[in-house]
Amino acid sequence: MTTPLLLDFLENHTFSEIGVGDTASLERSVTHRDIQLFAAVSGDVNPAHVDALYAKSSRFHGIIAHGMLGASLISTMLGTRFPGPGTIYLGQSLKFLKPVHVGDTLTVTVTVAAMDPAKHRLTLDTRCTNQNGELVIDGQADVMAPTEKLRIHRTDLPEPLMADKNLRYDQLLAAAQALPRIRMGVVHPCSRDALEGAVEAAKLGLIDAVLIGPAAKIRTLAVEAGIDLTGMEIVDVPHSHAAATQGVAMARAGDVQALMKGSLHSDELLEQVVNAQTGLRTSRRISHVFVLDVPRYPKPLLITDAAINIAPDFEAKVDIVQNAIDLAHALGTPNPKVAILSAVETVTPKLRSAMDAAALSKMADRGQITGGLVDGPLAFDNAVSMAAAKTKGIRSEVAGDADILVVPDLESGNMLAKQLEYLGDAQAAGIVMGAAVPIVLTSRADSAHSRIASCAIALLWVAHKKEADHA
Incomplete structure (x- = not known):
């Protein structure tokens, strides 16, 4: 039969x-x-x-x-x-x-x-x-x-929506693991997630973790959490402020190639990073770049600046855009599409963000911002949705297909990134750009998974920068 x-x-x-x-x-x-x-x-x-x-x-x-x-x-x-x-x-x-x-x-x-x-x-x-x-x-x-002969129309079921949340993470990890590991100073890793993230990143071959903080407290935490610190270097300092100072000093001296924030507050570390005499400042303004894997978006999405610059002026935005473009290059996007966000997609003097977006776009046209396609102002919908862009008659290589979203200020950027993470089920990672070394500036609530992904991004950036410097 x-x-x-x-x-x-x-x-x-x-x-x-x-x-x-x-x-x-x-x-x-x-x-x-x-x-x-x-x-x-x-x-x-x-x-x-x-x-x-x-x-x-x-x-x-x-x-x-x-x-x-x-x-x-x-x-x-x-x-x-x-x-x-x-x-x-x-x-x-x-x-x-x-x-x-x-x-x-x-x-x-x-x-x-x-x-x-x-x-x-x-x-x-x-x-x-x-x-x-x-x-x-x-x-x-x-x-x-x-016993009864039946011929029944096949029921069409809706296609279940399920994104592979680990696919891009695994791809990122594979790309980073193909490179030589870097020494990373982990500043005050005195919470389970902070310590576990650093140790796991080391086990995965991404970093040689240098744990900077109260040694006794770190070892006690490791025992309680069942984390094996065998072979880990610990730099003993009495408290979080001393850890921040020590970490920045080691990065400045070249003893570590990157830093990771542990369980201290971001301001405590960044205060040492931006110190004019002893910090890690360069000619660039420092800024943070989120790297998000959003299930409904077909590629990684970078959002900046949603963590450091509260209300950046125009000059700061120039560096914020360039920092994000440079990171996109390191992550394998040679000509990223940059959407400068505002509440509207039309140039209007009533909105500073719209005027800044128009000027940034023109700077890119004139070669003052390089390495990417920059367009704005664009509203969020027509920056990430081709259908929305077409409905509004926007003709742009960036609209509906952005790789990078540049937000007007920290408040809007932080809300956008956290909404995508907590309501859109996005995986979040990211680093601080513009300093002498990359800085993993995860939230104290971030998981070890997020910290590992951020370490991989930092490693890719260090390798990319080294290659660019020798080109």
């Missing part, structure tokens, strides 16, 4: 149409998205299925599918193909013989082993093999076959 694949209809096979030895099969390739969706629905977030770093070090050397994901294809076969609609699933035995990896193609075959005419029951041999012909799942199903 052959069971044809009907794209628009589901047609069953009644008990009277079935004989011992009849068989049917279907084929399905397993994707990473399949595994994520199954984990989300089932709640089975075993790290072997969803944590790439853990899975890489496991006996399977990578993500594997849930056993029941493969077994669910047997149910798919029984309920939609053979016997099809009207089948009642009574029981199933299963043996899981080999792991299923991302990209494997499974062939599910069911064969009628026995029939019970009195109860319209079937015993079916159920087998799943991979693309190499290896038996992955073996078992036997008991079903009650349909």
Whole structure:
């Protein structure tokens, strides 16, 4: 018996149409998205299925599918193909013989082993093999076959929205891990997330972490949190202010190539960074650049400045734009599209942000800002939505496809970044640009995951700057 694949209809096979030895099969390739969706629905977030770093070090050397994901294809076969609609699933035995990896193609075959005419029951041999012909799942199903012939229109289900929140993070990590690690001074790592982020970044080969803070407090925290500090260098200073001073001094002397803020307040560290005599100032104004992975946006989105410059004047905005463009280059975008945001997309003297945007755009046209396509003023909607830009008749290479959003001030930028993170499910990282070394300035509430991503960005920036300086 052959069971044809009907794209628009589901047609069953009644008990009277079935004989011992009849068989049917279907084929399905397993994707990473399949595994994520199954984990989300089932709640089975075993790290072997969803944590790439853990899975890489496991006996399977990578993500594997849930056993029941493969077994669910047997149910798919029984309920939609053979016997099809009207089948009642009574029981199933299963043996899981080999792991299923991302990209494997499974062939599910069911064969009628026995029939019970009195109860319209079937015993079916159920087998799943991979693309190499290896038996992955073996078992036997008991079903009650349909007695009424059915041909039912296939139900179209909505496509579930699920972004791979780890995809761009993994890509960023892979790019950074291909480079030599850097020495990073971690200033006052006296919270679990701050310490864990630094230690994990070191374990991943991104940094050699130099922990700057009260040594006894750091070691006690490590013991309580179960964090292994073996091989970690600790510079013992009495408190957070001393840690900030020491960290900046080490960066100034070239002892570390980057800094990471630990559990002290940002102002405490930045006060030392901007000190005219002992700090890390350059000819550029320092500014912060968020690097966001927003699930509904097709590429990384940079937002600046949402952390340092409260109400930047025009000269400061020039440096803010250039800093963001330079970081985009380091992250692999050679000609980033920069949207200068305002409340409107028209030039109007009533809004300072609109006038600044127009002037910044003209500076880019004249080569006073280099390395990117700059346009503004643009409202947020027509900066990130091609449909919104077309509706408003905006002709621009930047509109609807921005890589960088330059906000009018810290308040609007901080609100935008945090809204995308907490309501838009975005992953956030970022660094301070414009100082002599990159500075990871994560929030005290940020996760170790965010700190690791920021370390990767800092590493990519150091490598890019070194290459540019020697070009």
